[in-house]
Amino acid sequence: MAEEMVAKRRRQQEPTGQPRRIPSQQRGRDRFEKILAVASELIEKNGSDALKMSEIVEKAELSFGALYQYFPDKTSIIRTLAERFNEQGRQCVADELAKVRDADNLRTALCVIADEYYAFFRREPVMRDIWHATHTDKLLQEVDAEDMEFHAQALFSVLQRLWPERTEAELLAVARLTMQLLAAAVRYAVSLDGEKGAQAIALFKRMQVADIDRLLG
Structure with a gap:
């Protein structure tokens, strides 16, 4: 919970709608693509309005910190x-x-x-x-x-x-x-x-x- 609150405060200080960074190393690219794949599955199932960062974290088996390392909010995911x-x-x-x-x-x-x-x-x-x-x-x-x-x-x-x-x-x-x-x-x-x-x-x-x-x- 503490990690989620820290990540939330961090992203509130930054512009939304854009990925925070595009990874250059293979491990980062794999994680980046996994996030997008999971988001696509959730959107297909429930729609983009219902997309939640917490669900992506759970389904992709990532920490909130790992997710917010690439995407500050769901708008940045949908935009990508x-x-x-x-x-x-x-x-x-x-x-x-x-x-x-x-x-x-x-x-x-x-x-x-x-x-x-x-x-x-x-x-x-x-x-x-x-x-x-x-x-x-x-x-x-x-x-x-x-x-x-x-x-x-x-x-x-x-x-x-x-x-x-x-x-x-x-x-x-x-x-x-x-x-x-x-x-x-x-x-x-x-x-x-x-x-x-x-x-x-x-x-x-x-x-x-x-x-x-x-x-x-």
């Missing part, structure tokens, strides 16, 4: 998991946009991205929960904002190449809104059952293709 999932999404977007050579390619790429994101969140219940957390926790909202801007800038680069006669401001506005709408459509679709979710994504893809054609075609 969110950023890892985001990396996978960024790779998907980068891979598809790299294939774009013309407007038809772009429409295909955006449809594939919507399908991939929908499938990803369907098969990853932990990520669905964390994605929700990044929209309800102020400290985590910046993670989502950074990720959305990354995708918008990636799409913006493609739009500049395909429509060089359009202004940067116009293309950036289209890129940002397109990615925001795509994310909103996926979030809505995964809230539905499988069949209705798939129908929602299919409808979104038809609407998005029409919008791109009307705005920039």
Whole structure:
């Protein structure tokens, strides 16, 4: 109990939302990964709102001091998991946009991205929960904002190449809104059952293709 109180006072003096440090040695990396694995199991079982540092300590068989050595609070754990999932999404977007050579390619790429994101969140219940957390926790909202801007800038680069006669401001506005709408459509679709979710994504893809054609075609 004394160790827990000391660790609690220490973390209250530090900014939250970020890992305290990323280990460089193998033993530390193994412990770091174990903490994240246990947290993922608990989130999948009970949701991120119910995640408790005491449960992680118990299930990972660590001391509070060992846990707080890497993560000052549960927000820092959720943020780390969110950023890892985001990396996978960024790779998907980068891979598809790299294939774009013309407007038809772009429409295909955006449809594939919507399908991939929908499938990803369907098969990853932990990520669905964390994605929700990044929209309800102020400290985590910046993670989502950074990720959305990354995708918008990636799409913006493609739009500049395909429509060089359009202004940067116009293309950036289209890129940002397109990615925001795509994310909103996926979030809505995964809230539905499988069949209705798939129908929602299919409808979104038809609407998005029409919008791109009307705005920039």
